[in-house]
Amino acid sequence: SNTWSSMVVLPCSMKTIASINAGLTENLIERCADVTLKERRRLILVPRETPYNQIHLRNMLSLDQAGAVILPASPGFYQLPKSIDDLGDFIADCIDDQQRHNRILPIGGSGAAITPKEQGEKLFALLGKEVRFKQVPVALLDAIIFILSGLGRLIPSLADKAELARIGRYYATESMLVWDAEKGVYDAAATPSAGKQTLFDYYAEVITGAQEPERGDHAVF
Numbered sequence: 001s002n003t004w005s006s007m008v009v010l011p012c013s014m015k016t017i018a019s020i021n022a023g024l025t026e027n028l029i030e031r032c033a034d035v036t037l038k039e040r041r042r043l044i045l046v047p048r049e050t051p052y053n054q055i056h057l058r059n060m061l062s063l064d065q066a067g068a069v070i071l072p073a074s075p076g077f078y079q080l081p082k083s084i085d086d087l088g089d090f091i092a093d094c095i096d097d098q099q100r101h102n103r104i105l106p107i108g109g110s111g112a113a114i115t116p117k118e119q120g121e122k123l124f125a126l127l128g129k130e131v132r133f134k135q136v137p138v139a140l141l142d143a144i145i146f147i148l149s150g151l152g153r154l155i156p157s158l159a160d161k162a163e164l165a166r167i168g169r170y171y172a173t174e175s176m177l178v179w180d181a182e183k184g185v186y187d188a189a190a191t192p193s194a195g196k197q198t199l200f201d202y203y204a205e206v207i208t209g210a211q212e213p214e215r216g217d218h219a220v221f
Helices: 013-020 027-039 054-065 084-096 114-127 138-152 157-175 197-207
Strands: 006-011 042-047 176-179 186-188
Touching: 006 027, 006 084, 006 197, 013 027, 013 042, 027 042, 042 054, 042 084, 114 176, 114 197, 138 157
Parallel strands: 006 042
Antiparallel strands: 176 186
């Protein structure tokens, strides 16, 4: 016997979830989980398989009702992850950091907040090229969105491009920093940092060929 505050099963297979839900104690994990629930301690289960069928969902619902915390390994992307490690760290931090429990987390990538201009300047520096910018009015984005939306009624694939353009317009015109309601400003200092790999680290790896960006459905062309 021993005393502990909580138990985490990560990853937790659907077989283990089914066994815990049925009260089976055929191995050490199942026995510890059973005792954790019995003693009203915190039990966190991180299921790994998807998609879920009705049996999986019923088992997880039953365990939730019994006091367990079901935390699927579904990392958030609002913290702007740059690597697989960032995604894994997000889930681990959500389990370990009490300040992340039961609350909406603000956006915050790794490293200090940067402006689009600073991103461009760093890219030029990494490529060893002279800094040169061209400004594009927001009205041009609006025109592109309008045209693609109209053509999208005839060509469905263009409707998807229009949606990507809307997303691009949003990120080009809206701040990703935390809003300070008292001061009425976006506060870079109050915007949290999450993850280890910064955007500039990622850019450097792409340029050297260490990473290959996979845009998939997000490719404009």
